[in-house]
Amino acid sequence: MKFNINGKTHDAEVDVRTSLLDLCREHLGLTGSKKGCDHGQCGACTMLVDGRRINSCLTLAVMHEDSEIVTIEGLGQVGDLHPMQDAFVRHDGYQCGYCTPGQICSAVGMLGEVEKGWPSHASADLTAVELSDAEISERMSGNLCRCAAYPNIVDAIREVAGKGDRQPVLEAAREIGA
Known part of the structure; x- marks a missing residue:
C-alpha cells in the first residue's frame, strides 16, 4: 500500500x-x-x-x-516550528510531553474547524463561531493531559488564534488541509 x-x-x-x-x-x-x-x-x-x-x-x-x-x-521541524508548536514551547504547554503531539495536532485541526465556521457544542452562535475559552475547552476535550498543563495549553492556542496577523497561522493550517 x-x-x-x-x-x-x-x-x-x-x-x-x-x-x-x-x-x-x-x-x-x-x-x-x-x-x-x-x-x-x-x-x-x-x-x-x-x-x-x-x-x-x-x-x-x-x-x-x-x-x-x-x-x-x-507540522514543523527544529528551527522551523509550526506556530502552534512554537506557542506550546513559549507557554510551557507541556510538562511530561507525552500528550503534546496529540494536543498540538488537535489544536491545529481545531483552528481549521473554527476558520470554516464549524460550530461545537459550546458555540453560542451557530453562524459566527467565536473562539472563547469555553469553545477551546469543548473542542480540546478529547485530548487529556495527566500533568494538568491545560491553562498553558489554552494560553498557547489563544495566542495563535488571536495573533494580530492571523494569516500566517491560517495559511499554515490550510497548507495541511485543516
Whole structure:
C-alpha cells in the first residue's frame, strides 16, 4: 500500500487490520504520535487526515491509503516550528510531553474547524463561531493531559488564534488541509 504522510509517499506492506497509529509508529518510524489508551479516549494519537483531526488508534491504515496524513513530524521541524508548536514551547504547554503531539495536532485541526465556521457544542452562535475559552475547552476535550498543563495549553492556542496577523497561522493550517 502507498500512504501520503507528511508530504512524502511511503510504501508499506502491512496487515489490513493495522491501525494508522501502528503504521506510523511501528512500520514507518514516525514515533511522535503516542499510543496512550489505544481506545480513542485520551487523544495522544491525534493526527490530521485530509485536514481533520482523528484518533489514529481507532482507524485502520488501509482506510486512508489515498488521504493526506499529517503527524506532529509533518507540522514543523527544529528551527522551523509550526506556530502552534512554537506557542506550546513559549507557554510551557507541556510538562511530561507525552500528550503534546496529540494536543498540538488537535489544536491545529481545531483552528481549521473554527476558520470554516464549524460550530461545537459550546458555540453560542451557530453562524459566527467565536473562539472563547469555553469553545477551546469543548473542542480540546478529547485530548487529556495527566500533568494538568491545560491553562498553558489554552494560553498557547489563544495566542495563535488571536495573533494580530492571523494569516500566517491560517495559511499554515490550510497548507495541511485543516
